[in-house]
Amino acid sequence: xxxxxxxxxxxxxxxxxxxxxxxxxxxxxxxxxxxDELGGLAxxxxxxxxxxxSVAHTLFHFSDKVAKDLKLASHGFDINTRPMANxxxxxxxxxxxxxxxxxxxxxxxxxxxDAEKYREYQQLLKRFxxxxxxxxxxxxxxxxxxxxxxxxxxxxxxxxxxxxxxxDMGEFMRVATLPARDxxxxxxxxxxxxxxxxxxxxIGSKMAPRxxxxxxxxxxxxxxxxxxxxxxLPTGGIKNLIxxxxxxxxxxxVEIKTSAMVNKITxxxxxxxxxTNGVELDSGEIFTATxxxxxxxxxxxFLDLVGxxxxxxxxxxxxxxxxxxxxxxxLHLALSDLPKFVGLDIPDGRMVIAxxxxxxxxxxxxxxxxxxxxxxxxxxxxxxxxxxxxxxSGQHVLSAHVMYVPYKHKxxxxxxxxxxxxxxxxxxxxxxxxxxREKIIHGEILTPFDLDKNYxxxxxxxxxxxxxxxxxxxxxxxxxxxxxxxxxxxxxxCGAGSHPGGGLMGGPGHNAAKEIMKEKS
Amino acid sequence: MKSNSDMTAAYIDExxxxxxxxxxxxxxxxxxxWGVWNGFKFADYYYDVDFEYFCVRNSCGTYDICxxxxxxxxxxxxxxxxxxxxxxxxxxLKVGRVxxxxxxxxxxxxxxxxxxxxxxxxxxxxxxxxxxxAWFKKGAFGYADVxxxxxxxxxxxxxFQGPTTCEVLKKMGLDGIETLNPFNFRHFPLNxxxxxxxxxxxxxxxxxxxxxxxxAPEYALELWDALYQAGENYNIHPYGExxxxxxxxxxxxxxxxxxxxxxxxxVRFEHDQTPFQLNLGWLVDFKKPHFxxxxxxLKEKEHGPEYTLVKLDIDGNKCAEGSYLYNNExxxxxxxxxxxxxxxxxxxxxxxxxxxxxKYLKGEIWAEIYYSKEMRPHLKVAKCxxxxxxxxxxxxxxxxxxxxx
Numbered sequence: 001x002x003x004x005x006x007x008x009x010x011x012x013x014x015x016x017x018x019x020x021x022x023x024x025x026x027x028x029x030x031x032x033x034x035x036d037e038l039g040g041l042a043x044x045x046x047x048x049x050x051x052x053x054s055v056a057h058t059l060f061h062f063s064d065k066v067a068k069d070l071k072l073a074s075h076g077f078d079i080n081t082r083p084m085a086n087x088x089x090x091x092x093x094x095x096x097x098x099x100x101x102x103x104x105x106x107x108x109x110x111x112x113x114d115a116e117k118y119r120e121y122q123q124l125l126k127r128f129x130x131x132x133x134x135x136x137x138x139x140x141x142x143x144x145x146x147x148x149x150x151x152x153x154x155x156x157x158x159x160x161x162x163x164x165x166x167x168d169m170g171e172f173m174r175v176a177t178l179p180a181r182d183x184x185x186x187x188x189x190x191x192x193x194x195x196x197x198x199x200x201x202x203i204g205s206k207m208a209p210r211x212x213x214x215x216x217x218x219x220x221x222x223x224x225x226x227x228x229x230x231x232x233l234p235t236g237g238i239k240n241l242i243x244x245x246x247x248x249x250x251x252x253x254v255e256i257k258t259s260a261m262v263n264k265i266t267x268x269x270x271x272x273x274x275x276t277n278g279v280e281l282d283s284g285e286i287f288t289a290t291x292x293x294x295x296x297x298x299x300x301x302f303l304d305l306v307g308x309x310x311x312x313x314x315x316x317x318x319x320x321x322x323x324x325x326x327x328x329x330x331l332h333l334a335l336s337d338l339p340k341f342v343g344l345d346i347p348d349g350r351m352v353i354a355x356x357x358x359x360x361x362x363x364x365x366x367x368x369x370x371x372x373x374x375x376x377x378x379x380x381x382x383x384x385x386x387x388x389x390x391x392x393s394g395q396h397v398l399s400a401h402v403m404y405v406p407y408k409h410k411x412x413x414x415x416x417x418x419x420x421x422x423x424x425x426x427x428x429x430x431x432x433x434x435x436x437r438e439k440i441i442h443g444e445i446l447t448p449f450d451l452d453k454n455y456x457x458x459x460x461x462x463x464x465x466x467x468x469x470x471x472x473x474x475x476x477x478x479x480x481x482x483x484x485x486x487x488x489x490x491x492x493x494c495g496a497g498s499h500p501g502g503g504l505m506g507g508p509g510h511n512a513a514k515e516i517m518k519e520k521s
Numbered sequence: 522m523k524s525n526s527d528m529t530a531a532y533i534d535e536x537x538x539x540x541x542x543x544x545x546x547x548x549x550x551x552x553x554x555w556g557v558w559n560g561f562k563f564a565d566y567y568y569d570v571d572f573e574y575f576c577v578r579n580s581c582g583t584y585d586i587c588x589x590x591x592x593x594x595x596x597x598x599x600x601x602x603x604x605x606x607x608x609x610x611x612x613x614l615k616v617g618r619v620x621x622x623x624x625x626x627x628x629x630x631x632x633x634x635x636x637x638x639x640x641x642x643x644x645x646x647x648x649x650x651x652x653x654x655a656w657f658k659k660g661a662f663g664y665a666d667v668x669x670x671x672x673x674x675x676x677x678x679x680x681f682q683g684p685t686t687c688e689v690l691k692k693m694g695l696d697g698i699e700t701l702n703p704f705n706f707r708h709f710p711l712n713x714x715x716x717x718x719x720x721x722x723x724x725x726x727x728x729x730x731x732x733x734x735x736x737a738p739e740y741a742l743e744l745w746d747a748l749y750q751a752g753e754n755y756n757i758h759p760y761g762e763x764x765x766x767x768x769x770x771x772x773x774x775x776x777x778x779x780x781x782x783x784x785x786x787x788v789r790f791e792h793d794q795t796p797f798q799l800n801l802g803w804l805v806d807f808k809k810p811h812f813x814x815x816x817x818x819l820k821e822k823e824h825g826p827e828y829t830l831v832k833l834d835i836d837g838n839k840c841a842e843g844s845y846l847y848n849n850e851x852x853x854x855x856x857x858x859x860x861x862x863x864x865x866x867x868x869x870x871x872x873x874x875x876x877x878x879x880k881y882l883k884g885e886i887w888a889e890i891y892y893s894k895e896m897r898p899h900l901k902v903a904k905c906x907x908x909x910x911x912x913x914x915x916x917x918x919x920x921x922x923x924x925x926x
Contacts, residue, residue: 267812271807271808271809271810273808273811273819307663308605308663308664309601309663309664309811310811312813312814313606313660314626315627316625316659316662316663317659320662487816516662
């Protein structure tokens, strides 16, 4: 009775996406979610009486293919919601505002030269993003593979790049791993604009504007959505996406159990080697299955649920040293009234507090030595403006991603350290919203340490493992597990720790399902 | 330009260390023939290689194995940790027993070989020729209760090998030593003092009757003196690295740097070896559901190893040092190479270990031997015969009890 074709560990969006594809393909699927709510970091929960919020607070590259395949529209999710404006806040109200996306976007608050330059910059990045777009929804080839089919993906990427033309191709190679600082300085004068445009490449990672690595690639990854990376809040909020995914899953026959914490991936061991045959919950309940697909992070999957005794030594070593420490904290404020931002009529955009690129850099400097930033930078959204159900009538929720807040505080995350961080964040907001303090009914700040505990994700990292060059594409999370299958037969990965990576996109869930179906056929 | 004293300072830490037996063994090293093993001053030979060789084969000799690496693996998870790391199944090893084993990378390439002693229910001693602490610590990660302790400098160890060894140990007062069977170990009081615990294992690297003696460093010299006193009339002498190289080749034992290249020190792709290539397939237990390198080794077993280490009996008496091997007398097709070779005095044969491409093992094997007579080079093409058994494996090695002398 407790036997399934596929058990998915983790009812986040990737787990649901993967499970639904497999159920549509005829599998008997069970999704097990540890908390009482589906959605993982996108789950909407009540943080104060009558006030709700989700850690992930906007959408920017949810896959239109996944939305279409899983008929999410018929389950109430509208991927086409108009994006919100990006606002770089200035304490004097001299904001830089980027509204819309692509060639129709409007940029205000900068010089004519910067505005013109932005057109060129935007078009160049769009061309680069288009080169990469097909590969986010493809399984990456194995390193050293002699399979013609696998190597075709490399060839395809090569052709795509060549088709950019000599100049663009050279520029692509140059720009791909460039620090954000260099790219911004080459193009723009306005510090506010530089900070605003770098923001999406940096957030979620342990990287600052001066870090060379995958900042630009992360930007291009985020530009794979239909709005070219512009953020939106769907009708009904993030919770509507999760609801739609749940609806689609249930309609496809996926069985879902919440409050079902998996304790162990059970391994059948005999002279034919190892093979997974199900999972055990912390209640002791056992579910058996032909295959287990883990949507949770690779470190938890391998080190905690599989156990090192079932893996090889160097493989374990690679999993152990994955960069997994989160650097973004989440602030939720329950407000008695709509806050008044200096120089903004309605705060319905995505508001970034980082008035120069160095504000981000200096915030990072504190965090890399294990302290929360003295002057934190952040992005703010008032989700209750588009989804009134998140707060009692007339009242509002403020949701902010705060950088940089290390998972490991050098003195530990004591109550005192957390209070200090909270005060610093409110101080920073107060400069732009002078009346914020009097409107706060309740506030909570979730450090990456809290996210780890509350959402069962190692390091409290949004992307399960950092989106850095060494952990991307055919190296995500590490070789031997980068094609969704793992060293344990029957065990697969489908979470943000797999290619293409994190963010509410559905790529890993989609790709893993395709890979499993390929193996089945 | 750096001054002389600067240069000396830069290398001061690389000065060779002296083993716990050095105050005694150095007196015998009359020719100052010191080599190096793991940073220790280590005798290549003491007086004469051939003399030392015959001591081991005809009477008895001591071989200082202090530089050998020794590790304690302890804790409730020690067995699980070891069993996942090594290719053999050690779950059936009893307390007081020793076994030979090897450990491999994820790719199934051999890192090192050694012996494991089961000291207690949750306590093992693992020995290896080269330092392996980093690998063992990596292998211990993730186990709740296992501790890896490097005991290399904290145990004085000496191999005592040859047909008269049991007799000498009896003379030394080790009551019941004759009942110690091969691959067993036991503790004895040194000089009747139960505080001076001497661990004796019936193990060795000579293919002959012999023991290995393990004791706390502070009693090392007392052990040496007691042993040399008891062995006075049994022709006891120290033997060095060169004599060891001879006796181990007769026994068919492998050495790093000759038969195999330690995988973690190998730079070039697959210039290291698998246990199957080294003819150590018997160390790989596929009944065990999981161990490091299992998948790769299973594949290798199914495909067959590209090379296989074999024992050769070579025509004539010319030493085939570094020789290439061919599949016919015309030396057209190169099929392998000699790894170690010698004229064996006890077997009276020109013997060798060699790596040969497995697919050519069924055909003829010829060695291209270059040798010189008073500086004039000569070439000899000699036929090689495959041997499957060790060249030297006398019944006395395994005799229970060993014969008296």
